Amino acid sequence: MYSYSILKYLTRETKILVRYKHPPNHWSVVRKKVHPVDKALNHFDDFYEQVFGKNWLAIRRALLCKNKYVAVLNYYGDIEDTKYNLELKGALNMRVLFDLEKSYIREKTENIDIVEEISETVQEFDNQPKDAIVETQKLQAKDLSLKSSLEKAEYDTRRLVNVQDALSTEILYEFIPTTKIKGKEDFLLESTHYKLYDQNTQFGVNVEKEYDFHFPDHLNIYCFEEGNKSEFPSPKKSITGVYNYYLMDGGSVLPVLALDIKPGNRILDMCAAPGGKSLLALQTLYPSSIVSNDISYSRANRIDNVYKQFLFDFDEKWLQTGKIRLTNYDGRIIEEDTFDRILVDVPCTTDRHSLHENDNNIFKPSRIKERLQLPELQRQLLFQAFKLVKIGGVVVYSTCSLSPIQNDGVVHMALKQAWEETNMEFIVKDLSQALLQTKRVYEYADANILRYGHLIVPSMKQNYGPTYFCKLQKIK
Structure with a gap:
């Protein structure tokens, strides 16, 4: 009317x-x-239902709900009082949960080893002639190491990459979004990013299993158990004036732990804003220095604010001593000394944010071109990290997207570029066995849809993520 x-x-x-x-x-x-x-x-709905199938509805439901946070305790605050107060609220130390699960896996697989060995010995005994029974050897002492235990805990052959036919079965190639935008013919389309991603192109992909996921002794992260929807209260300031803990999405923890930071390591956080992952790396007490970089001046200021809120006397004790450096560069053109560890937490479609906030949403009509160019930007950032990391150093690529194009697809493109244009060589670290100790805290995507990395998917039990991460080690 x-x-x-x-x-x-x-x-x-x-x-x-x-x-x-x-x-x-x-x-x-x-x-x-x-x-x-x-x-x-x-x-x-159109894209991810094809990728995740029947699991998409459960992931979708969790994505539309509020995500869960964990509390990263500030080593430079009132840490013991903070631990006590959080535990009174029912929060659990994540390191303790991981250690308990690791012990359970070891105990379970040791029992399996014993049963299997007894069964094999009895069968050999029954099959031997009577005059040979006396020569049956005694059971050899079992290797009860973590590596041996995890090898038998779960063995998923789907994670093995066959260089000869891996690309022919690659799921990423099946899910390319729309190929034409009316009135936007000059825009770079997502499908064009995959000229490098050719099914017929074969190159060496070295995959190596890891069996342990190191959780530094000085790092304290608290979470709530599965199904517990309690929320952490806003952090309070310590007697030194810094906050006692930092709240972040629980999925953001694993990319930093995957770096496997060692004492004395020099670290680059290439796209560091708002600064939570840099702060988390610092809380391990291992780095000799951290370079926290972001291309945006305003976002770089957010990193500075986080450091000042959590590190006492930040300017004098941290900046001036070179322990921390704040830089404002385009990560694709950083040219500095090499680093021991590099975190490449790239700009992405930020799936959860895109479903909850209209402001600054990457799905705005005015940002179509930016969104379609994301995989190319992500590849360039990761490739630059390849050049900056030392021989033997580690690069972890991560996103907060479910998109196989922005995740495994970008890793594949960067590896292919390194293979074609340089003499650099990398090992992709398969963390499937190591991550078994985290399964009480996180829910992961089916390994069928992944070749290189690992994907934390949101669930109503533990609504973290989404977070994709892939660990790569430079060997040449």
């Missing part, structure tokens, strides 16, 4: 019809408008 007013000019016979539109905040206007969050959900 339209509203009309009748105005009379000069004579009573003259009538002018004037249409009054509803204001932008009127319910009828708001209901008809398609917001960026709606566009994001439509895109995810």
Whole structure:
């Protein structure tokens, strides 16, 4: 229905019809408008249902709910009092949970080893002639190391990459989003990013299993158990004026732990804003120095604010001594000395944010080109990290997206570029066995849809993530 007013000019016979539109905040206007969050959900429904199949509905439900946080305790605050207060609220130390699960896996697999060996020995005994029984050897002492235990805990052959046919079965190639945007023909399309991602191109992919996931002794991270929807209160300041803990999405913890930071390591956080992962790396007490970089000046200021809130006397004791450096460069052109560890937490579609916030949403019509160019930007950042890391050093690539294009696809493109254009060589670290100790805290995507990395998927039990991470070690 339209509203009309009748105005009379000069004579009573003259009538002018004037249409009054509803204001932008009127319910009828708001209901008809398609917001960026709606566009994001439509895109995810179309794309991710093909990737995750029947699991997508559960992931979708969790994504639309509020995510869970963990509390990273500040070693430079009132740490013992903070531990006590959080444990009173029912929070659990994540390191303790990991250690308990590791012990359980070791005990379980040791029992399996014993049963299997007894069974094999009895069978050999029964099959031997009587005159040979006396020569049967005694059972050999078992190797009860963590590596041996985890090798028998779960063995998923789907994680093995066959260089000859791996690319022919690659799931990423099947899920390329729309190939044409009306009126935007000059935009770079996502499908064009995959000229490097050719099924017929074969190159060496070295994959090596890891069996342990080191959790530094000085690092204290608290979480709530599965299904517990309790929330951490806002942190309080310690007697030194810094906050006692930092709240972050639980999925953000594993990319930092995957770096496997050692004492004296020099670290680059290439896209560090807002600064939580840099702070987490510092809480291990291992780094000799950390370079926290971000291309955006305003986002770099956010890193500075985080450090000042959690590190006492930041300017004098941290910046001036060179323990921490804040830089404002495009990560693709950083040219410095090499680093022992590099975290490449790239800009991405930030799937959860895209479903909850219209402001600064990457699915805005004005940001279409930026969104379609993301895989290329991500590849360039990762390739630059390849050049900056030392021989023997570690690069961890991570996103907060479920997209196989932005995740395994980017890793594949960067590895292929390194193989074609340089003499660099990398090992992809398969952490499947090592991550078994984290399964009480995180839920992971089916290994069928992954070749290189690991993907934490949101669930109603533990609503962390999404977080993808892939660990690569430079060997040449």
